[in-house]
Amino acid sequence: MEVVIVPDAAAGGELIATAIADLLARKPDALLGVATGSTPLPIYTALSAKVRSGGVDASRARICQLDEYVGLPAGHPESYRSTVLREVVEPLGLGESSFLGPDGNAADITAACEAYDQALADAGGVDLQLLGIGTDGHIGFNEPCSSLASRTRIKTLTEQTRVDNARFFDDDIDQVPHHVITQGIGTILDARHLVLLATGAGKAEAVAATVEGPVSALVPASALQLHRHATVVVDEAAAAGLKLADYFRATYAAKPHWQGL
Numbered sequence: 001m002e003v004v005i006v007p008d009a010a011a012g013g014e015l016i017a018t019a020i021a022d023l024l025a026r027k028p029d030a031l032l033g034v035a036t037g038s039t040p041l042p043i044y045t046a047l048s049a050k051v052r053s054g055g056v057d058a059s060r061a062r063i064c065q066l067d068e069y070v071g072l073p074a075g076h077p078e079s080y081r082s083t084v085l086r087e088v089v090e091p092l093g094l095g096e097s098s099f100l101g102p103d104g105n106a107a108d109i110t111a112a113c114e115a116y117d118q119a120l121a122d123a124g125g126v127d128l129q130l131l132g133i134g135t136d137g138h139i140g141f142n143e144p145c146s147s148l149a150s151r152t153r154i155k156t157l158t159e160q161t162r163v164d165n166a167r168f169f170d171d172d173i174d175q176v177p178h179h180v181i182t183q184g185i186g187t188i189l190d191a192r193h194l195v196l197l198a199t200g201a202g203k204a205e206a207v208a209a210t211v212e213g214p215v216s217a218l219v220p221a222s223a224l225q226l227h228r229h230a231t232v233v234v235d236e237a238a239a240a241g242l243k244l245a246d247y248f249r250a251t252y253a254a255k256p257h258w259q260g261l
């Protein structure tokens, strides 16, 4: 696992957008797994700026979803499908045909989850999966004690996650669904490169447990330690709990530039 400490969220967004640009230069039809929440927005802003300025050709990129609420009406602005279309697909100049996501309104949710895992495999697998992290260490919607081998499936949100996400639902927790579909931890680990961005003091404890704690289902993001190419990008505030922060800084400063992330 590589840990990169950046001065602020914008620098993290720029660094990761550059890594995505490098990927698209190597593989124009790369499948990019995207995360929702506030944290990845600087990545999408930086990447769409590169596309607009002609620095990146994203016209053949493919985008896929990490997770989804169950039961929100089709077209609900806070469904993750709507969110990803609005925040990523449209700003990159792509259409819905470039987009893959699970059906949160399927009559048979189990079948929809299996179909999504199959669709990701049929698409050749995820090349780069962006991740945020919940305050409890969740990735996607894999709450604490999710199996580290889990595949895409339905999960029940913790009260804390529903409280955290109520800000997207008029601060009304009753509007936050209890159930979600999420790529499993095993599904996430199938991606070729995992890039987790965490910013702000509220994530410091989860980041320390992810990077320096034991691999444990109690901290789902700690599964990144099992991946051969995982990058954790944190701002100074989110890095505050890292005992090895100076080591991570020195290592990244000495890294050959050609290696990228």
Ligand SMILES: N[C@@H]1[C@@H](O)[C@H](O)[C@@H](COP(=O)(O)O)O[C@@H]1O
Residues within 6 Å of the ligand: 035, 036, 037, 038, 039, 040, 066, 067, 131, 132, 133, 134, 135, 139, 140, 141, 161
């Ligand atoms: N399912 C999403 C996660 O993918 C995201 O990482 C998390 C943190 O969001 P934020 O970045 O807004 O703190 O929120 C939700 O739970």
